Amino acid sequence: MFLVYVDESGDTGLVNSPSNYFCLSAIVVHESHWQTTLNSVIGFRKELRASYGFKLREEIHCSHFIHKPGDFQRIPKSLRLRLLRDVIDFQASLLNYQIVNMVVNKKNKSLNSDIFSLAWQTLIQRIENTLYHHNFIGSNNATDSALLFVDKTDEIKLRNLTRRMRRYNPVPNSFNLGSGYRMMPTQWVIEDAIHRDSAHSYFI
Structure with missing residues (x-):
């Protein structure tokens, strides 16, 4: 498993939106490496402290650190940047996990576009494809x-989106297959998403 x-960044609005992009970033870790990865994160957070x-319970938000530090003003800006x-160096050094990013450029989308569904459907499909081809780090189990x-x-x-994709999920054909779609219901991304407050999850 x-x-x-x-986690999301930006917003899905198309009118008077403060952001031109809506982004999803996913950290993927196999259950067999979860405890080791968590221990590494906690150890790193203790180093930051x-x-x-x-503090261990404080969240890391780049925009707040740089533009609206609030409580973080107690840390000089040069140290906040350091x-x-x-954090970036630590993430690059971690083993046995991967990051999947999805970025939607809203500038070239029509006003009736569903940015939320587009981003999440694409992210879920990418995770599904990677599972199907056994390309995630951590396990050789063909049924993960x-x-x-x-x-x-x-929520x-x-x-509704994830449940629909298990029954109806048309995927555009790749270039070598010509125009049209293939029906590829998702199989490997299971259950409804579990919603967590990022304040209570080091991984989020």
């Missing part, structure tokens, strides 16, 4: 499936 932790006074660098853990989002809309 793979555990997939997903010792080096910068950054902390963010340390995945479970989604997501930060605050539109009903995401639930």
Whole structure:
């Protein structure tokens, strides 16, 4: 079993939106590496506390660190930037996990586009394809499936989307197959997404 932790960035609005992009980022870790990865994250967070006074329960948000530090003003900006660098270096050094990103450029979308569904459907399909081809790190088990853990989002809309994709999921043909679609109901991304507050999950 793979555990997939997903968070959103930006917004899905197309009119007067402060962002031109809507992004999803997923961390994928196999259950057999979950405890080891969690221990590494906790160890790293303790290092941040010792080096910068950054508490274990505090969340890391780049935009807040740089533009609206709020409570983080107690940490000089130069150190906040160094902390963010340390976070990126730590993520790059972690073993046995992968990141899947999905970015929707809203500037070229029509006003009736469903940005939320487009992004989530594409992310789920990418995870499904990677599971099908056994390309995630962590297991050689041919029957490994995945479970989604997501930060605050539109729970009903995401639930309806994932359930529909198990029954009706037309996927555009690749170039070598010509125009049209293939019906490929999802099989490996199972159950409804579990919604978690990011304040209570180091992975999110």
